Amino acid sequence: MPAQPISKENTSGKSADIAISVRNLRVRYGTREILHGVNFEVPAGETLVIMGGSGCGKSTLLRTLVGLEHPSEGEIWIQGKNFAGMSGTQRDDLRKKMGMSFQSGALFGSMTVGENVALPLREHTPLDESTIDIVVRLKLDQVGLSGFENYMPAQLSGGMKKRAAIARALAMDPEILFFDEPSAGLDPIIAAGLDELILKLKKAFRITIVVVTHELASAFLIADRMILLDKGVVAAKGTPEELRQNTGPRVRQFLDRVPEPEMAAEIDYLQMLTGENPPQRR
Amino acid sequence: MNISTRQFENAAIVDVTGDITLYNTPEVRKTLLDLLKEKRVKRVIVNLEKVKYIDSAGVASLVEGLKLSRDLKSGFALYGLSKTTREVLELTRLLKVFEVYDNEEEALSAIPGGAGGAK
Numbered sequence: 113m114p115a116q117p118i119s120k121e122n123t124s125g126k127s128a129d130i131a132i133s134v135r136n137l138r139v140r141y142g143t144r145e146i147l148h149g150v151n152f153e154v155p156a157g158e159t160l161v162i163m164g165g166s167g168c169g170k171s172t173l174l175r176t177l178v179g180l181e182h183p184s185e186g187e188i189w190i191q192g193k194n195f196a197g198m199s200g201t202q203r204d205d206l207r208k209k210m211g212m213s214f215q216s217g218a219l220f221g222s223m224t225v226g227e228n229v230a231l232p233l234r235e236h237t238p239l240d241e242s243t244i245d246i247v248v249r250l251k252l253d254q255v256g257l258s259g260f261e262n263y264m265p266a267q268l269s270g271g272m273k274k275r276a277a278i279a280r281a282l283a284m285d286p287e288i289l290f291f292d293e294p295s296a297g298l299d300p301i302i303a304a305g306l307d308e309l310i311l312k313l314k315k316a317f318r319i320t321i322v323v324v325t326h327e328l329a330s331a332f333l334i335a336d337r338m339i340l341l342d343k344g345v346v347a348a349k350g351t352p353e354e355l356r357q358n359t360g361p362r363v364r365q366f367l368d369r370v371p372e373p374e375m376a377a378e379i380d381y382l383q384m385l386t387g388e389n390p391p392q393r394r
Numbered sequence: 395m396n397i398s399t400r401q402f403e404n405a406a407i408v409d410v411t412g413d414i415t416l417y418n419t420p421e422v423r424k425t426l427l428d429l430l431k432e433k434r435v436k437r438v439i440v441n442l443e444k445v446k447y448i449d450s451a452g453v454a455s456l457v458e459g460l461k462l463s464r465d466l467k468s469g470f471a472l473y474g475l476s477k478t479t480r481e482v483l484e485l486t487r488l489l490k491v492f493e494v495y496d497n498e499e500e501a502l503s504a505i506p507g508g509a510g511g512a513k
Contacts, residue, residue, distance in 0.1 A: 237416045239451055243423060246454035247416075250486055284416065285449040316485050 130189070131156040131288055131320035132177065137186035139169075139176050146172045148344040149186070154337070156191075159314050159321040161331040164341035165366065170324045171215075173341065174292050177322065178212050179203055190288070208236055211281030215293040219265040219277055225252070226261030229280045236284065251279040255309060271302035278309065289313065291323040295330050303330060310334050328367065332356075340366060397425055402502060405437040405469070411444040414452030422452065426459035436468055439501045443474030448482055460492060469493070473501040 132154040139147040146169045154160040164170045175181045177188060179195065188195040190206055198206065219228045229248045233239055239247070252258055255275040265273055274294060281289060294310065295303035307330050314321055314334075325331050331338060332352045339349040340363055348355060348363045355363065364370070395412035406429050414422055429435045438459065442448075448456075456472070463470035471493040475483070483489040495501040 233416070233451075237451065238420050239416055239454075240420060240423065242458060243419065243451055243454045246457050247450050250450050250454065253487075283450075285451075 129156050130154065131158075131191060132160075132322070133187075133189040134177070135187040135189070137173070137176065137188065138184050139172055139181055140184040145184070146344050147176070150341070150344075150346055152339050152346060152349055154320055154322060156320050157314070157318045158336040159310070159323065159334055161335035161338045162322065162324045162341060163326055163328075163331050163338060163366065164347075165326065168341040169344040170326075170341050171292060174290055174322065174324045178210060178290055179207060208284055209287045211284065211286035211289045213274070213277045213281045213289070213291045213294060215296055219273060219280070221265050223265075224261060225257065225263050225265065225268070225276045225279075228265070228276060229261075229283050232280065232283045247283065248279075251282050252276075254282065254313075255279045256305075269302075270298055271305060274298065274302075274306060275309065278313075282313070285317075286319065288320045288322070291321065291325075293325055294323060295325060295327045303327065306330075307333050328369075342366075395421070397421055399425065399429065404435075405439055405502060406433070406435040407439045407441055407498065409441045409444070412446075414445055414448040414455070416449055416451035419449075419452045419455045423455040423458055426455065427462060430459065430462045430466055430468055430470075434466075434468075437471070438463060438468065439471045439473065439498070441474055441498065442472055442476070442479055445474075445479055446476055448479050450486070453482060453486055453488065456492070457488065471495060471501050471504065473497055 130153050134150055134152050137147055137150040138145060150173060152160070162170045162173060172181060176183055183196055187197075191209070193202075193206065195203065195206065219225070220231070223231070226245075226248045229251055230244050233244045233247060248261055249258070252261055255278050257272060257275050257279060260268070260272070260276070265276065268276060291310070294306050298306065310321060310323065311334055313319055323331075323334060335352050337350065338352055338355050340347045340355065342362045348358050348360055350358070355367065358364070395410065395414060395418045397411075398409050400407045400409065408425055408429070410422065426438060426440070429438050440456065440459070460470045473495040474497065475494060480489065483492065483494075493504070495504065
């Protein structure tokens with residue numbers, strides 16, 4: 113469904129047309145800081161792709177955006193409201209406007225596909241079962257899985273599981289949809305089908321979409337804007353064309369798929385192994 | 395959201411004001427099903443002129459009303475769709491499933507069940 117008009121509540125000067133605004137975001141696990149002051153904005157109705165190599169912090173960033181991790185510093189504004197500063201109830205209310213499709217799909221194996229899609233509706237709404245059944249069929253139809261409501265997840269292919277997970281993420285008609293590595297582990301044809309589905313969702317329902325991926329072809333196809341994360345900082349951001357034109361060494365290395373040079377010279381390596389001079393990981 | 399019903403000869407006109415969402419659509423559903431099942435109204439016409447937005451659950455309630463009306467051989471029509479509501483029904487491939495009219499006069503003057511299709 114098309115997103116409802118964005119709330120005009122606007123504290124601290126954040127634009128109501130900006131669906132997500134991230135300011136100086138820092139996230140730590142224990143003493144190790146993963147994100148070192150990340151800044152970006154996502155206009156409502158656009159698709160932001162977050163790219164970066166393994167361990168760059170992109171999944172941590174996504175988990176923080178949906179409230180599964182807590183920032184150690186900085187702010188996350190969702191639809192003009194300070195997400196990090198909300199009470200638990202306020203945050204739960206806002207989360208109902210957000211859908212999340214996890215990398216693994218995260219379908220419940222003991223439930224049918226239909227029951228998986230129905231779950232958020234049963235948990236969070238006063239809808240009658242007959243209404244829920246119709247919504248489930250509408251959502252499965254939107255992802256090309258009409259007629260699969262009584263299948264178990266184990267009976268589905270990898271691509272179909274991802275689609276079923278997307279149907280579940282769409283069940284509550286979210287205004288913001290998050291995808292974590294939607295194409296991971298899928299063959300190129302199935303992955304291309306998922307890209308098409310993401311484009312269709314954006315066009316048809318005007319949902320704001322945030323996708324974490326390191327699949328370059330997919331990223332450039334679906335993105336309105338992109339950010340490249342490198343070691344917990346935003347190394348580059350802009351439109352796909354601006355990223356293509358970016359001459360920054362880390363951007364070129366990532367986009368041109370250049371392998372990392374040897375991690376350290378032999379002397380550094382020896383010092384690292386003997387604990388004399390451990391490499392500084394940011 | 396507010397919902398009220400007017401009787402017009404053999405038809406009941408359901409006036410809905412405000413967004414129809416998954417949190418209030420049970421009220422719409424109850425009204426529609428009561429008119430068709432309990433009051434045995436021959437034709438239910440839903441006035442959506444003052445509905446700016448309808449979500450999937452709202453659409454589902456309209457589908458339930460349409461299904462029941464067909465089972466009971468009653469009429470079921472919509473009129474006054476906003477651009478957004480029309481888009482939602484198009485995207486869910488339901489626009490041509492419902493009897494849709496531009497205004498109340500057209501909806502009332504149409505032969506019950508005979509007009510079919512979107513206008």
